[in-house]
Amino acid sequence: MLLVSFRFPLYPFPSYPYPIPMWRIIRYTIYTIGGVVLGGIVFEVVTLPRxxxxxxxxxxxxxxxxxxIREARNSGIEPRxxxxxxxxxxxxxxxxxxxxAGEDTNFATHHGFDYEAIQHAWDQAQKEADKEAKREGENDSWLPNLPDFKRGASTISQQLAKNLYLSSQRSFARKGQEAIITYFMERSLSKHRILELYLNVIEWGDGIYGAEAASQYYFHKPAANLNAREAAFLSAMIPNPRTIFNPQVNPxxxxxxxxxxLRLMPGVRMPQGTG
Incomplete structure (x- = not known):
């Protein structure tokens, strides 16, 4: 039997004469991260609702x-x-x-995002409410520390984006989707239309959606005929109408x-073409 052996020359792995500069490593890292982020944004834009x-x-x-509707059915209740x-x-x-006045005082002027102003408004309102509670002899926090409630710092446009298209899941991905939808919503729709959509879809109690249904349910009148006190009452419920700001539970x-x-309403700047 003839045995044939082959010998291959062994070449050393190439080596760089000098270490790779740190600036080049940082640049490649930025390019990589930027590519991933850009790819994610493109994917989100392509799959976004129109x-x-x-x-x-x-x-x-x-x-x-x-x-x-799913929550009700999972509990064996016929959804309303x-x-x-x-x-x-x-x-x-x-x-x-x-x-x-209650949700987004700079709605007329911002472009969809106004985190600091809304957070400041919430803080001020909470301080005033706590003072009133003490004057009434109660130690009732305006925003109790309940796990199912988080204080909002979202504009009307952001709330509408979430309400229409997104889940209530808390994650960076969902917040990113919300931001993108809000951006395109502000570019595509007038403030008049955004407010109109918002006032027709938001929740105002168990199975009650929109201003007309809320006005008929709570005041037995059309939404067109609401006065200032009735309007402020409905606005007060918006952050959590089923529990924390449910007038039947926490009047x-x-x-x-x-x-x-009511104190804030006179100073509100309204968008063009609205009330």
Whole structure:
């Protein structure tokens, strides 16, 4: 038997005569991270809902409504949905003003994001509410430390983006989606239309969605006929209408926030074409 052996020359691995400069490592790292982030943004943009369709189409449902329906069915309860769409012109200017006063005082001027201003407004309102509670002889925190409630610092546009399209999951990915949707919403829709959508889809109690349904449920009148006190009452409920600011569960807490909103309403700047 003939045995043949082969010998291959062994070449050393190439080596750099000098160490790689740190600036080059940093640059490559930035490029890599930037590429990943850009790829994620492109993916999100491609898969985003077409918010431009909201210019002249009302959504048939929302992520919030569908989540409430699932919750009810999982509990063996028949879900309730009361919602009556109306144009902004048929919603009291007092309610428009009260909601902006309570949720997003710079709505007319910002471009979708206003974290510091909203956080400051929440802090000031909480201090005033706590003072009123003490004068009434109660030690009732305006925002109790409950695990199912988080204090908001979102604009009306951000709240609408989340309400329409996103889950309530807390994550950086969801906040990123919210920011992108908000950006395109502000570019595609007028403030008039954003406020109109918002006032027709937000939750105002168990199975109560939108200003018209809320006005009929709580005051037995059309939303167009709400006065300032009634408008401030409904606005006071918005952060958590089913528990913390539910007037049937915490009437005094709702009343305190109502009074704060009434004081803020005269100074609110309204967007062009709204109340």
């Amino acid at each position: 918010v431009s369709e909201l210019r002249d189409q009302n959504p048939a449902t929302t992520s919030m409504i569908e989540a409430r 949905r009361v919602q009556i769409w109306v144009p902004l012109e048929r919603i009291s200017p007092q309610l428009q003003r009260a909601v902006i 005094k807490r709702v009343a305190r926030r109502q009074r704060i909103i």
